[in-house]
Amino acid sequence: IAGITQAPTSQILAAGRRMTLRCTQDMRHNAMYWYRQDLGLGLRLIHYSNTAGTTGKGEVPDGYSVSRANTDDFPLTLASAVPSQTSVYFCASSGDLNTGELFFGEGSRLTVL
Amino acid sequence: SQKIEQNSEALNIQEGKTATLTCNYTNYSPAYLQWYRQDPGRGPVFLLLIRENEKEKRKERLKVTFDTTLKQSLFHITASQPADSATYLCALNQAGTALIFGKGTTLSVSS
Numbered sequence: 171i172a173g174i175t176q177a178p179t180s181q182i183l184a185a186g187r188r189m190t191l192r193c194t195q196d197m198r199h200n201a202m203y204w205y206r207q208d209l210g211l212g213l214r215l216i217h218y219s220n221t222a223g224t225t226g227k228g229e230v231p232d233g234y235s236v237s238r239a240n241t242d243d244f245p246l247t248l249a250s251a252v253p254s255q256t257s258v259y260f261c262a263s264s265g266d267l268n269t270g271e272l273f274f275g276e277g278s279r280l281t282v283l
Numbered sequence: 284s285q286k287i288e289q290n291s292e293a294l295n296i297q298e299g300k301t302a303t304l305t306c307n308y309t310n311y312s313p314a315y316l317q318w319y320r321q322d323p324g325r326g327p328v329f330l331l332l333i334r335e336n337e338k339e340k341r342k343e344r345l346k347v348t349f350d351t352t353l354k355q356s357l358f359h360i361t362a363s364q365p366a367d368s369a370t371y372l373c374a375l376n377q378a379g380t381a382l383i384f385g386k387g388t389t390l391s392v393s394s
Contacts, residue, residue, distance in 0.1 A: 203381055212386035260326050274326030
């Protein structure tokens with residue numbers, strides 16, 4: 171059982187480049203999330219999706235976009251990366267938006283130079 | 284403004300003692316509160332959920348309390364072990380929103 175798979179695990183990127191972080195889950199969960207984690211700031215929600223075909227903005231959505239074409243995949247795209255987007259990105263899923271635990275991936279460490 | 288605060292960044296205790304971590308929140312009315320464990324370089328892992336109508340929840344050596352009047356949750360690890368060393372995150376929700384996380388408390392248990 172894989173749970174949540176994120177790719178890449180680590181990436182160094184030049185500023186201005188486009189980057190897509192991939193997230194796939196095999197639990198058939200409706201809700202999926204993207205968080206970024208920065209030292210001293212904790213986990214902050216970027217975007218979320220309650221179900222396939224819908225997305226919503228979290229606390230820090232600027233510079234990021236997401237899509238949810240199907241239940242399993244929830245990619246996060248940085249259209250034009252900036253150094254302030256250097257962070258560890260975590261994808262998570264939940265069986266229910268209003269209750270229940272989050273299942274997290276192992277993270278994607280992104281460095282923008 | 285809305286805040287969720289874990290009021291210790293770091294907590295150091297000796298093996299065998301009880302670790303108590305605190306999570307306070309303001310301007311939220313959460314239906315439930317959760318605690319997660321995060322090891323270095325790994326994603327957070329769910330530990331416990333406590334609902335607004337529950338005062339206390341236990342799981343093995345873990346105990347969580349939830350006081351909606353004080354707007355506070357306490358997370359206890361009894362008989363702590365070096366393997367309990369990790370960062371512990373509290374998280375809460377409001378109806379219809381995703382989980383909001385505190386910044387975490389890093390627990391170090393020395394033998």
